[in-house]
Ligand SMILES: Nc1ncnc2c1ncn2[C@@H]1O[C@H](COP(=O)(O)OP(=O)(O)OP(=O)(O)O)[C@@H](O)[C@H]1O
């Protein structure tokens with residue numbers, strides 16, 4: 001389990017992570033979602049004790065990362081920037097990591113096979129493709145057979161087959177009872193992988209809920225209505241308590257389902273040219289959520305407003 | 310779209326893999342040793358160190374032996390027997406710089422510190438790997454240069470015995486001075502983090518600024534010159550002093566060692582606090 005509490009990181013004047021608190025529970029995949037520059041990588045670096053928090057704290061399994069006697073056996077991480085020397089072979093890279101935490105050398109070949117790099121184990125990693133580098137990064141994360149796995153944008157640069165592989169792997173690690181924390185800026189990818197979602201925008205937490213809740217709450221749907229008697233229909237539906245927004249020659253209706261709209265309009269003998277249920281995609285929901293946060297945080301700052309949630 | 314149900318099928322002991330005690334410093338040292346020798350630049354630099362150090366000494370002795378034996382010679386053979394080591398010192402500086410800056414250049418430092426969060430241990434292990442390698446390489450190279458060069462000097466009857474004043478000291482002194490230079494470069498590497506910047510700073514400090522400092526006026530200037538790292542540290546590595554104004558070999562080396570130590574302590578303090 002990872003517990004983040006009141007975590008803040010400033011780089012000079014720039015607030016990269018702003019008073020963030022959440023927990024990443026065991027036995028499930030937690031997606032860490034946010035647009036570019038939201039503070040995902042910074043948060044993950046602070047989890048690993050690489051960057052020093054300006055305020056707040058992070059613990060992994062109840063203690064600070066740096067207090068673990070053998071951190072690679074407790075937390076496996078894939079970091080954003082390739083943390084590799086191009087002149088070193090994949091096997092040598094894993095060998096020194098294994099040595100540093102007294103991980104048996106036999107484990108090196110195991111993880112190489114697991115990620116499908118055994119054929120190029122002796123090749124210098126500078127010659128690796130983006131996807132191969134990413135696979136090696138995942139091998140590094142799994143080297144110590146850790147109960148907590150932190151992956152910063154693991155599907156970056158992978159082909160569709162590789163993306164599916166990471167997804168399956170993440171699911172499998174969670175089913176084994178591990179804590180899996182994955183960052184991404186693709187909502188659609190997270191929807192397929194994550195059980196739980198932490199959404200971050202401009203360094204602040206915008207949502208912390210189960211994937212199911214997120215979909216129910218944010219993937220808004222509406223009924224699209226077109227009618228030659230637009231004004232009358234709008235009044236009618238508003239009268240029935242619906243939320244009606246005219247868009248071009250359409251009406252977007254929320255609060256009533258398509259059947260109810262059809263019946264109400266039919267009862268009054270009005271005409272309908274179109275009656276459609278429109279679901280906005282999760283990606284749209286995510287965009288709406290994060291773009292709103294930008295406006296809100298800008299306003300909050302000028303108002304000196306406090307808590308956002 | 311599928312949403313997977315929360316599955317809590319297995320309870321995994323989060324510490325099941327973790328030993329009760331730290332793997333200890335020897336593990337960090339082993340990791341740094343593997344890291345050091347698993348890039349080609351290390352082997353190349355070490356080979357260059359030997360070839361330049363021993364080869365150039367042999368070459369200069371071979372070409373100058375006759376002149377040195379003649380009556381017009383105004384220099385002692387002792388000044389020639391460690392000649393190539395000056396060039397070998399450059400490769401020692403390169404090695405020392407690279408051990409640190411290559412980690413920053415590639416982002417490796419994050420992997421290193423994630424594996425070993427105790428930064429002091431990482432630094433100590435790096436320093437120890439450099440010390441072991443450079444002391445052995447420097448001393449072996451100095452001896453090789455001595456035996457090769459002395460072969461030519463002997464033929465002219467001006468050979469030096471190992472028991473001659475300062476000769477044996479300069480052999481081990483070469484190893485020591487090279488170690489010091491490597492550590493100095495590593496210390497600068499920690500502070501500036503860029504290979505080219507660190508390298509040019511150390512080379513300029515040791516090989517250029519040191520000589521220029523002798524131009525400074527007054528006793529104040531004289532002491533600055535004596536204490537410049539290259540001027541203080543190098544006498545231990547030569548049988549006869551190049552510069553009569555320089556400190557004596559062991560006094561100079563003590564001063565040089567102290568300077569390196571201070572630099573490493575500063576580097577350590579910065580390294581402890583800095584974001585990786
Ligand atoms: N070392 C640093 N120095 C200064 N600013 C930084 C540093 N690291 C991150 N930042 C800034 O902090 C903010 C958050 O960056 P971060 O890399 O954590 O975002 P991210 O969510 O990982 O984005 P991405 O999806 O692009 O990877 C950005 O505005 C970034 O410019």
Ligand SMILES: [Mg+2]
Pocket residue numbers: 040041042080152
């Ligand atoms: Mg990032």
